Amino acid sequence: MTARFRIGIDLGGTKIEAAAVDRLGVVRVRRRIAAPTGNYRATIEAIAALVRAIEQQIGETVSVGIGMPGTISPITGLVKNANSTWLIGRPLQRDLESTLGRPARLANDANCFALSEATDGAAAGMETVFGVILGTGVGGGIVMGGRILVGANAIAGEWGHNPLPWPRPDEIPGPACYCGRSGCVETFLSGPGLAADHRHYGGRHLSPPEIADLAARGDAECGATLGRYIDRLARGLALVINLIDPDVIVLGGGLSGISALYERVPLLWGRYVFSDNVVTRLLPPVHGDSSGVRGAAWLWRAEEAE
Numbered sequence: 030m031t032a033r034f035r036i037g038i039d040l041g042g043t044k045i046e047a048a049a050v051d052r053l054g055v056v057r058v059r060r061r062i063a064a065p066t067g068n069y070r071a072t073i074e075a076i077a078a079l080v081r082a083i084e085q086q087i088g089e090t091v092s093v094g095i096g097m098p099g100t101i102s103p104i105t106g107l108v109k110n111a112n113s114t115w116l117i118g119r120p121l122q123r124d125l126e127s128t129l130g131r132p133a134r135l136a137n138d139a140n141c142f143a144l145s146e147a148t149d150g151a152a153a154g155m156e157t158v159f160g161v162i163l164g165t166g167v168g169g170g171i172v173m174g175g176r177i178l179v180g181a182n183a184i185a186g187e188w189g190h191n192p193l194p195w196p197r198p199d200e201i202p203g204p205a206c207y208c209g210r211s212g213c214v215e216t217f218l219s220g221p222g223l224a225a226d227h228r229h230y231g232g233r234h235l236s237p238p239e240i241a242d243l244a245a246r247g248d249a250e251c252g253a254t255l256g257r258y259i260d261r262l263a264r265g266l267a268l269v270i271n272l273i274d275p276d277v278i279v280l281g282g283g284l285s286g287i288s289a290l291y292e293r294v295p296l297l298w299g300r301y302v303f304s305d306n307v308v309t310r311l312l313p314p315v316h317g318d319s320s321g322v323r324g325a326a327w328l329w330r331a332e333e334a335e
């Protein structure tokens with residue numbers, strides 16, 4: 030008999046969200062706790078407690094998928110590239126599996142977002158999908174034919190730490206990035222990057238939604254900042270289109286709520302894409318904040334979730 034539910038966990042830096050997702054993709058049970066920031070052992074225990082609580086509620090033991098910051102190194106089996114630094118170098122998968130007493134699947138959180146939107150969201154039924162997280166950081170994930178493209182180094186789709194393409198003179202070398210380089214896409218296109226750019230050009234301390242709001246109401250300074258952001262996003266995504274040529278690009282994360290992006294970015298990216306026409310569509314997410322847990326649950330396909 031096939032299980033009615035799959036459990037998806039969204040392991041974030043400040044919160045851990047868990048959900049039981051039914052066979053139609055509907056989130057039936059949802060729990061959210063503050064992440065035990067900085068404490069690896071407590072993170073394992075917190076995830077296990079969430080799984081136990083949900084399984085008690087749904088009355089069955091089911092498959093568990095986990096969306097995480099960074100990824101599991103295919104070489105060492107240890108966490109790498111996580112901005113939740115207390116996870117780095119830890120055998121997260123092995124420890125979770127031994128605590129849960131069953132196999133668990135883990136994937137990068139941007140990959141889970143892309144999988145959720147490609148399975149039954151904004152990009153449902155599309156062959157090649159690029160999912161982008163524009164939030165505190167910038168991440169990306171590729172889904173082809175309904176499956177995550179993981180890659181030999183488990184970094185496929187990692188877009189945020191490439192240099193911003195076609196840089197203008199005042200974008201070189203660009204802001205310093207925590208990865209040790211300068212001018213990374215993330216330093217321009219993350220929420221903090223947008224806010225810092227506004228201040229760099231003499232603007233006040235404003236949050237990205239405030240900047241977008243004021244720009245929409247005709248504020249010239251905020252309009253200029255948003256214009257720079259849109260041109261940079263168009264350049265960054267043009268590079269992705271040149272490389273994997275997706276049918277759909279879905280935006281997620283806090284900045285995906287800026288509606289001007291969906292209209293104005295595709296008007297600009299044609300200048301940079303190596304093609305006479307660009308049919309790639311840029312779309313907002315359908316599942317919003319639920320994409321993390323949904324994509325994590327989908328790491329187990331229905332026929333495997335028994």
Ligand SMILES: [Zn+2]
Pocket residue numbers: 189190191206207208209210213215
């Ligand atoms: Zn970087």
